[in-house]
Amino acid sequence: MAFDEMTEGGGGVRAPYEKIAQWLETVPREQLQQRRLEAELFFRRGGITFAVYGDAQGEERIIPYDIVPRVLARAEWEHLARGLEQRVRTLNLYLADVYGAQNAMRAGIVPPDLVWQNPAYRPEMAGIEVPHGVYVHIGGIDVVRVDADDFYVLEDNARTPSGVSYMLEGREISIRLMPELFGQHRVAPIENYANELLSSLRSVAPRNSAADPTVALLTPGQYNSAYYEHSFLADKMGVELVEGRDLLVKDEVVYMRTTEGPKRVDVIYRRVDDEFIDPLTFRPDSGLGVPGLFAAYAAGNVTLANAIGTGAADDKVIYSYIPELIRFYLGEEPILKNVPTWRCREPEALQYVLDHLAELVVKETHGSGGYGMLVGPHASSSEIETFRALLKANPEGYIAQPTLSLSTCPTFVESGIAPRHVDLRPFVLSGSDGVRIVPGGLTRVAMRDGSLVVNSSQGGGLKDTWVIE
Amino acid sequence: MLSRTADSLYWLSRYIERADYLARSIEAAQRLSSLPAAYAGEANEWESAVETAGSGEIFHEKHETATAETVAHFLICSPDNPSSIVKCFESARTNARAVRTALTSEMWDAINGAWLELQGLNPSKLTPRDWPKFLAWVKETSLRVDGSAYRTMLRNDAYWFSRLGVSVERADNTARLLDVKYHILLPENATVGGAIDYSQWAAILRAVSALTSYHWVYRESLKPWLIADLLILNTQMPRSLAACYHSIVANLDEIAGAYNRAGPAQRTARAIHRQLGATKIEQVFQSGLHEFITTFIADNNRVGSAISSQYLV
Incomplete structure (x- = not known):
């Protein structure tokens, strides 16, 4: 039985949910339905959409928004935030180590071949000093809850985590649609996120840049699935939203083409993947990038956020070493738990996984978005056999974990209010002046009964996340 | 920007x-x-x-x-x-x-x-x-x-560029309408008059929503040279070539002022604007309505390209 964040699975109500529970009892279903339609309209009219690749139907879709907020008590959040900060500091130290001194490999914490063979490892970055030593300026750490006390980190996203615009817009909607509920709680504000992001980005400008550094947000363009978010963040920060063709590099300095001629850019919050960012250094067929950008970066004339090659820290095998790395770099005990992980590259682990496929979740080491995974307890025997063959053929490519009993939250679905599984992605900002986290994050919810897949590309919805005093 | x-x-x-x-x-x-x-x-x-x-x-x-x-x-x-x-x-x-x-x-x-x-x-x-x-x-x-x-x-370059788009397009539309319909407005047709001509002339005005404006401006029955005057030279009429150029020049001047620099776009647009201001409708008919319009369309395109190469690429 999953831990329900409102009822704990029993008849009672946990303290943070007291007023929500009362509200849910009194508010008529038609009104909930009405408010949900209004929320959908708000998303649609605002063009707050995302695209699902390979879906010929709709170029733009909206994410189902569940109007019942997910609530965390302040103390729960403080604990979580401390753990997140510890985690992201470690990711930054690990990346500096991978591309620098390699202490953790020499000390035998992480097997060196795992580092070099990782497709996200960028040899071009070796020996390059990134401005202020920060690699993961924006980290999205996916956490799940299994009981009243324990949070597990499910995944670290150190490349270009998305979803923060939904966190912010979701809050705007709940303020607008449920003023009465809002009035009864003291909800910690998150509206300063863009401001914090801008401060963080400006703090990591190259040392040789102007006193008032220019920040730009680099997007692959309006056909990218997260384009709405790119434009939203650029707008809230008041920085230019640029595409590759808007930038040019001259004498290892980056400029943007403006109506008044070229203007220097110091910090680029890039939402273009490593492979596509500079056709001279990475994929030569990329039309999204900027020729010469990497040379300017290597010369220390521009900051890229996140740094190139951060994927070396967030695949699912490296994940399993993070608790050890926290102890190694910080000399602290991990605050947040890791899900026990079998690395199928290790023969005993592989054997165990093959013997227990029906109980385990098997994931591709480098997969994301909820694709290419096996959820043993929900899989048919033929799906299990398919994965058995895959695992035997390429054990390096997979890890396995026990199926966690993700917590549930009350959610408004066809049949009324029912518990649905949720996760949480808080966004952690790292600058030269420390770590910033706005209280909350993006709660994703599996809208189907019993489903554990919360990814929006697979029908997951989202909830506003409240941290209350 | x-x-x-x-x-x-x-x-x-x-x-x-x-x-x-x-x-x-x-x-x-x-x-x-x-x-x-x-x-x-x-x-x-x-x-x-x-x-x-x-x-x-x-x-x-x-x-x-x-x-x-x-x-x-x-x-x-x-x-x-x-x-x-x-x-x-x-x-x-x-x-x-x-x-x-x-x-x-x-x-x-x-x-x-x-x-x-x-x-x-x-x-x-x-x-x-x-x-x-x-x-x-x-x-x-x-x-x-x-x-x-x-x-x-905000009244800044974003606004001025969007206004430029409206005016350049509008000038082009009015000019192309005249380019296709000019023969209806030629003097040899004017002597005929009557209901048939009225409908033809009114259709031109309707295409640019100017039929009512015509009566307010001239307080006259429809006369082809006055229709041409309204659509080409009259600055009160927002779709006239002269009014469009008034707006194009004003917006280009705002941009030049904000950027502290003027260029070919400003010079070309000002020249066209000056010329429209100095022309009488009689002169247009004397030198040939069709020629006038053809030249204008080409000039307007030149302004479009000048704006583009000066600011948009």
């Missing part, structure tokens, strides 16, 4: 203005073609509607003759027509989406809202009976976009 942003603002305004003009021109053609054959004149009104839209060539690749059905469908929504009303809205919305951060929420809402409504309207299924309502909706949309720009945008 980014050159690409300026480019998108400029073009999204052009597309909305073009959609508005197409709607007016279909309305005028529909009205004229509903008259008895004698009044409607020898010329095929639908032929000239497709000509003034600048799409004659592409149209005739697919269609033998210009009829109400084929032309209206072509101008409203044909996938073969790269500047149909539907395509204009799509392009405007694509441009708006590319520069969302430069738009006010009201402007975005006007453009995105129209685009969403358009998905629901299914324009390819429209029958002649539905046209008036659809065309009214198109004009309303352009008013809403224009009005939200006017009321909500």
Whole structure:
């Protein structure tokens, strides 16, 4: 039985949910339905959409928004935030180590071949000093809850985590649609996120840049699935939203083409993947990038956020070493738990996984978005056999974990209010002046009964996340 | 601002203005073609509607003759027509989406809202009976976009580039209308007068929503040279070439002032504006109405290219 964040699975109500529970009892279903339609309209009219690749139907879709907020008590959040900060500091130290001194490999914490063979490892970055030593300026750490006390980190996203615009817009909607509920709680504000992001980005400008550094947000363009978010963040920060063709590099300095001629850019919050960012250094067929950008970066004339090659820290095998790395770099005990992980590259682990496929979740080491995974307890025997063959053929490519009993939250679905599984992605900002986290994050919810897949590309919805005093 | 942003603002305004003009021109053609054959004149009104839209060539690749059905469908929504009303809205919305951060929420809402409504309207299924309502909706949309720009945008380069788009497109539309219809306004026709000519002349004015304005300005029955005066030289008439150039010069001057630098776009536009101000309608007819219009269209295109190379690339 999953831990329900409102009822704990029993008849009672946990303290943070007291007023929500009362509200849910009194508010008529038609009104909930009405408010949900209004929320959908708000998303649609605002063009707050995302695209699902390979879906010929709709170029733009909206994410189902569940109007019942997910609530965390302040103390729960403080604990979580401390753990997140510890985690992201470690990711930054690990990346500096991978591309620098390699202490953790020499000390035998992480097997060196795992580092070099990782497709996200960028040899071009070796020996390059990134401005202020920060690699993961924006980290999205996916956490799940299994009981009243324990949070597990499910995944670290150190490349270009998305979803923060939904966190912010979701809050705007709940303020607008449920003023009465809002009035009864003291909800910690998150509206300063863009401001914090801008401060963080400006703090990591190259040392040789102007006193008032220019920040730009680099997007692959309006056909990218997260384009709405790119434009939203650029707008809230008041920085230019640029595409590759808007930038040019001259004498290892980056400029943007403006109506008044070229203007220097110091910090680029890039939402273009490593492979596509500079056709001279990475994929030569990329039309999204900027020729010469990497040379300017290597010369220390521009900051890229996140740094190139951060994927070396967030695949699912490296994940399993993070608790050890926290102890190694910080000399602290991990605050947040890791899900026990079998690395199928290790023969005993592989054997165990093959013997227990029906109980385990098997994931591709480098997969994301909820694709290419096996959820043993929900899989048919033929799906299990398919994965058995895959695992035997390429054990390096997979890890396995026990199926966690993700917590549930009350959610408004066809049949009324029912518990649905949720996760949480808080966004952690790292600058030269420390770590910033706005209280909350993006709660994703599996809208189907019993489903554990919360990814929006697979029908997951989202909830506003409240941290209350 | 980014050159690409300026480019998108400029073009999204052009597309909305073009959609508005197409709607007016279909309305005028529909009205004229509903008259008895004698009044409607020898010329095929639908032929000239497709000509003034600048799409004659592409149209005739697919269609033998210009009829109400084929032309209206072509101008409203044909996938073969790269500047149909539907395509204009799509392009405007694509441009708006590319520069969302430069738009006010009201402007975005006007453009995105129209685009969403358009998905629901299914324009390819429209029958002649539905046209008036659809065309009214198109004009309303352009008013809403224009009005939200006017009321909500900061008065900075973003606003000036979007106004430039409106005026350059508008000048081009008025000039192309005159280019196709000039022969109706020539003096040899003027002596005839009567109901037939009246309908022809009124159709020109209707295509640019100027019939009522005409009466207020001249307090006269329709005279072809006054119609030409209204559409070319009269600065009170917002769609006249002179008024468009007044606005083009003003907006280019604002940009030059803000950037502290003027260039070929300002010089070319000012020269055209000066010339329009110094010309009398009699001179236009003496030296040839058609020649005048042809030259203007070329000049206006030169200004468009100058704006583009100076700011938008």
